[in-house]
Amino acid sequence: MDCLQTIDLVHRYGSQTVLDGVNLRVPVGSIYGFLGPNGAGKTTTMRVILGLLARQHGDIVIFGQSMRTHRVAILRRVGTLIESPSIYEHLTATENLALLQKIYQCPVHRIAEVLALVGLSGTGSKRAGRFSLGMKQRLSIAIAMLHDPQLLVLDEPTNGLDPNGIAEIRELLRHLNDEHGTTILVSSHLLAEIDRLVTHVGIIDHGKMRFQGTMAELKNLQHTARAVALRTGDDHRATQILVERGLHPTYDGKHIALPPIADHEIAALNRHLVERNIDVHEISVQRNDLEAIFMDLIGART
Amino acid sequence: MIADFVHSFQSEWIKQKRSLASWMVIAGGFFTPAIVIVIRLLYHDELPRIYAADGFWQSLWNASWESAAIFFLPMGAILATSLITQIEFKNNTWKQVHALPLHLAVIYVAKLAIILLMLALFFVLFNLGIYLSAIVPYLLVPGVSFPSAPFPYANFLKEDGLFYVDCLPIVALQYMISLRYRNFLVPVGIGFMLWVGTLGSLPWKWAFVLPYSYTILNYLKNEPHGKAAIPLANIHGLAIGYFLLFAIVGFWMFATRKEKG
Numbered sequence: 084m085d086c087l088q089t090i091d092l093v094h095r096y097g098s099q100t101v102l103d104g105v106n107l108r109v110p111v112g113s114i115y116g117f118l119g120p121n122g123a124g125k126t127t128t129m130r131v132i133l134g135l136l137a138r139q140h141g142d143i144v145i146f147g148q149s150m151r152t153h154r155v156a157i158l159r160r161v162g163t164l165i166e167s168p169s170i171y172e173h174l175t176a177t178e179n180l181a182l183l184q185k186i187y188q189c190p191v192h193r194i195a196e197v198l199a200l201v202g203l204s205g206t207g208s209k210r211a212g213r214f215s216l217g218m219k220q221r222l223s224i225a226i227a228m229l230h231d232p233q234l235l236v237l238d239e240p241t242n243g244l245d246p247n248g249i250a251e252i253r254e255l256l257r258h259l260n261d262e263h264g265t266t267i268l269v270s271s272h273l274l275a276e277i278d279r280l281v282t283h284v285g286i287i288d289h290g291k292m293r294f295q296g297t298m299a300e301l302k303n304l305q306h307t308a309r310a311v312a313l314r315t316g317d318d319h320r321a322t323q324i325l326v327e328r329g330l331h332p333t334y335d336g337k338h339i340a341l342p343p344i345a346d347h348e349i350a351a352l353n354r355h356l357v358e359r360n361i362d363v364h365e366i367s368v369q370r371n372d373l374e375a376i377f378m379d380l381i382g383a384r385t
Numbered sequence: 386m387i388a389d390f391v392h393s394f395q396s397e398w399i400k401q402k403r404s405l406a407s408w409m410v411i412a413g414g415f416f417t418p419a420i421v422i423v424i425r426l427l428y429h430d431e432l433p434r435i436y437a438a439d440g441f442w443q444s445l446w447n448a449s450w451e452s453a454a455i456f457f458l459p460m461g462a463i464l465a466t467s468l469i470t471q472i473e474f475k476n477n478t479w480k481q482v483h484a485l486p487l488h489l490a491v492i493y494v495a496k497l498a499i500i501l502l503m504l505a506l507f508f509v510l511f512n513l514g515i516y517l518s519a520i521v522p523y524l525l526v527p528g529v530s531f532p533s534a535p536f537p538y539a540n541f542l543k544e545d546g547l548f549y550v551d552c553l554p555i556v557a558l559q560y561m562i563s564l565r566y567r568n569f570l571v572p573v574g575i576g577f578m579l580w581v582g583t584l585g586s587l588p589w590k591w592a593f594v595l596p597y598s599y600t601i602l603n604y605l606k607n608e609p610h611g612k613a614a615i616p617l618a619n620i621h622g623l624a625i626g627y628f629l630l631f632a633i634v635g636f637w638m639f640a641t642r643k644e645k646g
Contacts, residue, residue: 133484137643158486165646169481171472173403182399185392186485226481 086111086146086234086266087132093140094127094290101127103290105141109234109268109283114260116281116298117270120381124290125270126166129238133163145234159187162227164237168219169226172212176203176222179211180229187230197225200255216243224252228259235259237269241276253280274377288381304376310369311349313339316362324359328352389487393495401499406468410503413461414510417452418518421445425522432522432529441532442519446541449515454548454604455584459597461507462555463576469500470563470572480646489640497632500556508545547621551599554627555580558596561635590614596627 087109094102102124109115119125130136132143134154143150145157170179180194198204201221206214211222220243227235235256241249257280259265271277284301286294294301314337315321322339325332330352332339344352349366356363401407425432435441473479482492523529555576563572583597587605592598593616602620605612 130480135480135483135645155486155488158484161484163481163484165480165484167477169476169478171400171476171478174399178399178402182396183485185396185399186487188392 084111084147085109085144086113087268088144089128089132089141090144091141092128092131092138092143094124094131094136095139101290102131105287105290105292106295107268107285107292108295109266111266112260112264113283114256114267114269114281115283115285116274116277117268117285117287118274118277118377119270119272119287121272123272123287123381125272125287126238127290128287129165129236129268129270133158133161133165133236135165159230160233162230162232162235164223164227164235164240166238167242168216168223170211170219170222173210175208175210176206176214176225179222180225183226183229189230193229193231197228200228201225202251217245217248220244221248221252224255231263233265235265235267235269237267239270239272241271249276253277256280286377286380293380301376311341311344312365312367312369313341313363314365315339315356316364320359321356321361324356324361325352328355386488386491389491390495390498393487393491394498397495397499398502400472401469401503404468404472406465406472406503409461409465409468410507411510413457413465414507415514417449417457418511418514420452421449421515421518422521425518426525429522429526429529432526436523436529436532439534441534442537443540445515445519446537446544449511449518450544450548450604453511454600458548458552458600459555459580460577462504462552463559463573463580465503465507466500466556466559467563467569467572467576469496469503470560471569474567474569478646483645490636493636493639497557497560500560501553504549504552504556508549512541512545547603548600550621551603551624554596554599554624554631557628557631557635561631561638564635564639587612588614590617592616593618593620593623596624596631599624 085108087107089105089107092102092105092107093100105124105128107115107117107128117125117128127136131138132145132150134150138151146160148157150157171182174182176198177194180197184191184194195204198206201224203218203221203225206218211219214222220240224237224240227237237256240256241252244252256267256269260267269277269281278298281298283297284294285292313321313332318334318339322332322334325339325341330341330344332341334340349368353363353366425435435444438444473482485492519532523531558579559572559576562575566572579595579597583592583595583601586592586595587598587601592614593602599620602616
């Protein structure tokens with residue numbers, strides 16, 4: 084069952100189509116990584132989901148209810164962090180949380196709890212305007228978690244954090260997901276940043292979904308070799324033999340490059356060259372890592 | 386919905402803590418009375434005669450409200466409304482506010498209610514200041530007796546109420562403009578232009594149709610020198626009408642914005 088679903092979302096700024104039929108499906112209890120390069124449409128999608136941008140086409144269903152008809156009831160169960168931190172800089176961290184505690188009517192002790200969770204317990208009377216960017220980001224995450232929401236929508240929550248802070252936030256999100264069953268939709272433009280966190284992935288580029296599925300499904304794409312490189316005692320003759328076998332090799336003066344082929348074909352190719360008295364000095368297989376798959380999906384690699 | 390409004394109002398009240406708008410209300414409330422005190426202490430020789438006069442309180446009231454009704458109240462309403470609304474723009478928090486489980490009407494009315502409360506607070510502090518401007522010179526200058534004239538509570542309360550009603554159109558129009566523009570200078574600039582334009586139009590017989598004119602016209606109603614044309618209609622009723630009109634149009638503009646935050 085899906086916690087959040089967008090149905091054919093389309094959004095245009097003038098004649099420019101920013102979202103072109105986006106169908107997100109975020110399963111209940113998942114940590115969904117929403118990936119794409121800058122300007123791909125991640126933030127616009129999240130803003131449309133939360134009603135910060137007027138919906139032009141399509142629908143948004145959260146907890147099985149449409150945002151069009153149940154906006155307030157849905158938002159009671161959702162915590163958000165969109166883009167840069169949203170905090171009142173003339174107030175302290177506690178006051179920032181207290182004003183939201185009034186709205187959500189959650190227990191007052193939650194303020195101290197979430198401050199402790201994000202490591203801001205000791206900020207006392209220091210005004211939020213004097214916080215570092217990392218502290219502001221932590222406070223924003225505390226705000227999103229204050230009312231113990233069932234769904235967290237976080238747009239690049241680790242912006243401004245140092246590597247240690249990123250690791251802490253990753254642990255915190257994993258803990259919320261494991262212990263509280265919180266569904267998390269988290270966006271990033273860096274796969275490496277969230278590949279150890281998420282259970283599901285959606286990849287968007289130029290307003291279109293390029294991939295959506297579990298992390299395991301994304302990793303399955305790794306098992307196909309992306310290219311094979313050969314170095315032999317007689318590269319010219321080897322190239323002729325490969326052409327005779329129906330392959331399409333290219334020679335750059337150092338290596339013979341072949342398009343992706345299966346592992347058993349690589350072994351057969353090696354045997355064939357040896358049987359034809361060609362010394363094979365090197366066979367290297369370039370496999371896809373996740374970053375390469377990501378780059379391929381968004382069309383950033385040729 | 387009412388419970389949501391109460392909670393939202395409490396939340397808005399916390400936002401005002403230590404804000405520039407709240408400091409301005411406090412400083413604005415005591416500004417004119419402080420000047421009155423300073424002048425009276427400088428010209429203390431006149432005080433025994435002034436304090437013995439039958440119309441002491443009314444005279445003090447008129448002296449205090451002259452600058453307030455014409456200058457400080459309209460300017461204060463323009464600045465305070467713009468500053469309170471600016472808190473969300475300045476802190477980049479509109480997106481957070483619009484992602485809260487609140488109806489748009491609750492968000493709109495709660496913030497407007499806070500502005501009206503701050504305005505009421507200004508009136509309380511201003512009245513307290515007027516009273517202090519009578520008491521402080523009496524306590525500091527030897528030979529000055531406490532005013533013998535009775536304190537006209539009812540009249541002062543009535544005039545306070547009328548001035549409050551008369552500045553409501555300024556608040557509603559400034560609120561509407563301030564919600565629309567991220568740049569603080571736009572609502573303040575428009576407000577000051579409308580106020581200056583109103584000042585220049587006072588002798589015009591239709592000046593009473595200008596929404597920024599009512600505090601000034603209320604103060605000048607007994608002015609014998611014809612500084613302003615006599616209004617052809619009940620200005621307090623017009624003020625309420627404009628307030629409702631601007632508040633409703635403002636909400637429509639707020640609710641139909643395609644990009645929120």
